[in-house]
Amino acid sequence: MSKPSQKGENKWQKYSIVIPFLIGAILWEILAFFTILDPILFPPPSQLFFTFFNLLLNRRPSLIDHIIRSLYHIFMGYSLGVIIGISIGILMGLNRFIYNTLNPILALLIPVPTLAWVPLLLIILGLGDITIITAIFLGCFFPIVYNTLNGIRGTDKQLIWAARTMGSNRIDILLEVLFPSALLSILTGLRLSIGYAWRALVGAEMLAGITMGIGHMIYAARWGFNLDVMFTGLIIISLGGLIMDRVLIIPLEKATVLRWGLLEEKGGKQ
Amino acid sequence: MMVLQGKNLKQILTAITPILLFLLAWEALSYVHVLDPALFSRPSKILSTIYTMAFVDMVKIDIDLPLVTIITGDSLYVGTLILDIISSINRLVVSFVLASIVGILIGLIMGTNPFIFRFLNVILTTFLPIPGIAWAPIFLVWLGFGDSTLIAVGFIAALFPIIQNVSISTTSVDKKMVWASKSMGANDLSLFLHVLLPNSFPFLFTGFKLGLARAWRTIIAVELISSASAGLGVMIFTAREFLQPYKIYGGIFVLAILYFMIELLLRLLEKQTIEKWGMTDMGVFYE
Numbered sequence: 001m002s003k004p005s006q007k008g009e010n011k012w013q014k015y016s017i018v019i020p021f022l023i024g025a026i027l028w029e030i031l032a033f034f035t036i037l038d039p040i041l042f043p044p045p046s047q048l049f050f051t052f053f054n055l056l057l058n059r060r061p062s063l064i065d066h067i068i069r070s071l072y073h074i075f076m077g078y079s080l081g082v083i084i085g086i087s088i089g090i091l092m093g094l095n096r097f098i099y100n101t102l103n104p105i106l107a108l109l110i111p112v113p114t115l116a117w118v119p120l121l122l123i124i125l126g127l128g129d130i131t132i133i134t135a136i137f138l139g140c141f142f143p144i145v146y147n148t149l150n151g152i153r154g155t156d157k158q159l160i161w162a163a164r165t166m167g168s169n170r171i172d173i174l175l176e177v178l179f180p181s182a183l184l185s186i187l188t189g190l191r192l193s194i195g196y197a198w199r200a201l202v203g204a205e206m207l208a209g210i211t212m213g214i215g216h217m218i219y220a221a222r223w224g225f226n227l228d229v230m231f232t233g234l235i236i237i238s239l240g241g242l243i244m245d246r247v248l249i250i251p252l253e254k255a256t257v258l259r260w261g262l263l264e265e266k267g268g269k270q
Numbered sequence: 271m272m273v274l275q276g277k278n279l280k281q282i283l284t285a286i287t288p289i290l291l292f293l294l295a296w297e298a299l300s301y302v303h304v305l306d307p308a309l310f311s312r313p314s315k316i317l318s319t320i321y322t323m324a325f326v327d328m329v330k331i332d333i334d335l336p337l338v339t340i341i342t343g344d345s346l347y348v349g350t351l352i353l354d355i356i357s358s359i360n361r362l363v364v365s366f367v368l369a370s371i372v373g374i375l376i377g378l379i380m381g382t383n384p385f386i387f388r389f390l391n392v393i394l395t396t397f398l399p400i401p402g403i404a405w406a407p408i409f410l411v412w413l414g415f416g417d418s419t420l421i422a423v424g425f426i427a428a429l430f431p432i433i434q435n436v437s438i439s440t441t442s443v444d445k446k447m448v449w450a451s452k453s454m455g456a457n458d459l460s461l462f463l464h465v466l467l468p469n470s471f472p473f474l475f476t477g478f479k480l481g482l483a484r485a486w487r488t489i490i491a492v493e494l495i496s497s498a499s500a501g502l503g504v505m506i507f508t509a510r511e512f513l514q515p516y517k518i519y520g521g522i523f524v525l526a527i528l529y530f531m532i533e534l535l536l537r538l539l540e541k542q543t544i545e546k547w548g549m550t551d552m553g554v555f556y557e
Contacts, residue, residue: 111529241399
């Protein structure tokens with residue numbers, strides 16, 4: 001008896017996610033239809049629907065080109081950030097001297113908004129992909145470094161001693177003890193920084209993009225007064241942020257920390 | 271925060287030495303042209319630029335900024351950099367205060383009714399991951415270049431984390447505490463003032479902290495593209511157009527110091543309130 005009711009509840013839950021959007025969209029549509037909201041300034045959902053397909057099929061570069069270029073940017077910047085960030089974090093966690101040298105410099109640079117670097121990068125590197133990739137790298141570098149560092153430093157000392165007494169060398173300790181124990185915190189960093197990277201992507205593409213990229217598409221739509229294109233881009237950005245989290249981070253989490261039973265939340269915020 | 275944590279001299283020294291060495295190395299490399307001084311300006315030049323912008327190049331404050339006119343009166347000459355800082359901070363304060371008021375209201379409304387909570391929560395989770403700067407082109411079309419766009423975008427950026435944390439704080443209260451105080455004869459007002467409000471404080475704090483950080487980042491970023499009359503982002507982007515990297519470095523340095531100070535202030539506030547009351551940092555850090 002309890003099963004069907006639960007199923008009904010689940011169904012209701014599923015619908016309840018869609019309902020707010022439906023109500024909002026219908027309201028918007030009606031207001032725009034009676035031109036209470038100016039349909040040029042507030043393009044109604046039906047128009048966004050057409051714009052979406054128009055961008056997909058009729059424009060050159062098409063929406064797919066924009067998305068692919070943005071994904072390329074984010075892939076390059078994020079993987080650079082992950083590789084360099086985790087390495088530096090581990091080095092800082094292992095060696096006191098490196099920590100003392102780098103920590104003040106990094107702490108000085110953390111509070112700078114990522115996009116404030118872009119004008120400088122524009123002078124040094126010029127317009128284009130490399131500036132955008134560097135900006136994304138700068139956006140996700142710091143949270144990864146500090147979360148990795150926290151994870152390495154938070155490792156239970158007794159585990160290290162135990163491994164040492166049982167005769168493991170430094171590389172074994174790093175790979176078998178420190179890294180797995182820090183992984184939860186590292187994953188927190190990865191998750192935070194994918195959000196940061198996404199944000200940096202949009203801003204950097206606006207400032208430094210040339211022909212392609214979602215951010216550039218939104219920004220360029222300003223010249224043609226195409227608010228429908230901007231809103232379509234905004235929806236894609238919002239979905240992209242959610243999908244990134246679902247596709248990249250959650251499977252990674254399931255494959256590692258959840259499987260090992262390290263369930264409890266921990267990790268930094270910055 | 272990490273730099274100034276050390277109480278004794280040794281710790282401060284170990285914090286400052288690497289920075290000084292870094293700057294010295296930069297200065298030397300730039301001096302012998304290993305680093306191109308046209309791109310990587312020498313630290314000495316950056317510092318003198320900051321000094322010039324702050325105290326030598328004077329400009330009259332004649333912009334209509336609500337906070338500034340209250341503080342300074344009508345005509346006052348300050349350094350250009352000071353004016354940039356004042357206008358950026360002014361936008362931050364206005365948008366943050368607006369976002370707090372609206373955010374608390376919407377959050378409380380969400381807390382009153384589980385149906386409204388579910389309804390708005392869906393919309394909230396959709397809007398939360400949109401970076402503030404993505405709104406900028408739309409608001410530029412709606413509101414034009416200038417303060418209103420910057421304030422609106424800062425408002426949007428700060429609003430969602432505040433709503434989220436306020437709405438969660440309303441559902442987070444321990445039912446037993448409510449029952450206990452009710453059975454001891456508390457009326458609605460004192461229940462709100464002495465149980466619900468203090469209980470929601472850590473969440474509020476987290477929401478405000480996040481909102482402030484997001485608004486600040488977004489305002490600086492949007493200043494880059496919205497050619498307002500003054501502001502740190504405007505200054506940085508103008509310097510780019512005139513190929514003055516030393517001004518950009520100066521701006522970045524000032525940004526770092528400013529946010530560092532804001533964070534120090536928040537930390538102090540947190541120590542005085544939440545930590546004193548024995549509540550740890552709670553709330554949602556979605557970012």
